[in-house]
Amino acid sequence: MAAEPIRILVVEDEPAITELLSYALRDAGWLPVPVATAAEAWSELQLRLPQLILLDWMLPDKSGLRLLAQIRADRQFGTLPVIMLTAKSMEEDKIAGLNAGADDYVTKPFSPRELTARINALLRRKAPEHGQQLVRVGPVSLDPLSFEVTLDGARIEIGHAEFKLLKFFLTNPERVFSRSQLLDKVWGDHVAIEERTVDVHVLRLRKALKHAENLIRTVRSVGYMLSER
Numbered sequence: 001m002a003a004e005p006i007r008i009l010v011v012e013d014e015p016a017i018t019e020l021l022s023y024a025l026r027d028a029g030w031l032p033v034p035v036a037t038a039a040e041a042w043s044e045l046q047l048r049l050p051q052l053i054l055l056d057w058m059l060p061d062k063s064g065l066r067l068l069a070q071i072r073a074d075r076q077f078g079t080l081p082v083i084m085l086t087a088k089s090m091e092e093d094k095i096a097g098l099n100a101g102a103d104d105y106v107t108k109p110f111s112p113r114e115l116t117a118r119i120n121a122l123l124r125r126k127a128p129e130h131g132q133q134l135v136r137v138g139p140v141s142l143d144p145l146s147f148e149v150t151l152d153g154a155r156i157e158i159g160h161a162e163f164k165l166l167k168f169f170l171t172n173p174e175r176v177f178s179r180s181q182l183l184d185k186v187w188g189d190h191v192a193i194e195e196r197t198v199d200v201h202v203l204r205l206r207k208a209l210k211h212a213e214n215l216i217r218t219v220r221s222v223g224y225m226l227s228e229r
């Protein structure tokens, strides 16, 4: 099965720049999701979580900085990687952006090569599910290369779907995901699976995790999360 493309939400109101950004992102193998206002960005975020946000500083309805503050204040979006796009090269503006929670910034005009390099660096830093390192939470560890899952150091049997689900949870701990978000992020959006199928796989995953089953928590009327607390 081919890997899901990495979705990058592009919040930019100038069509020419959006086009340039989209071209550069597609060229690097990512999926650009362009929106032109802060309001559209916010509703897109409710629909589907991107892996990264490119956020313009000057937007027609709200400043990019205010949208960033709104994103950072939200429990669900708080850790999304954000790169600010700015025409401003003033040092205090960069500092304001980073203080408001931007992970990085790119000053316009930018070179596509610099942009993709920064995105790559940030994705590596912030999204370990795209990496190949061993991930461990509590007694459970998962090796993405050998497809091995161990509990207290002993290998356990786990199905393919449960493996993917566990990998996603391990690399996104302490965050609640709805069933539809899990379907989207773990199975991909063009797979026709019903939401209750997620429950079945969560049940199987818990069973496989034995005494560590409490790591996978049900958050009533929201979804599931991995939590050590």
Ligand code: CA
Residues within 6 Å of the ligand: 012, 013, 014, 056, 057, 058, 059
């Ligand atoms: Ca703008």
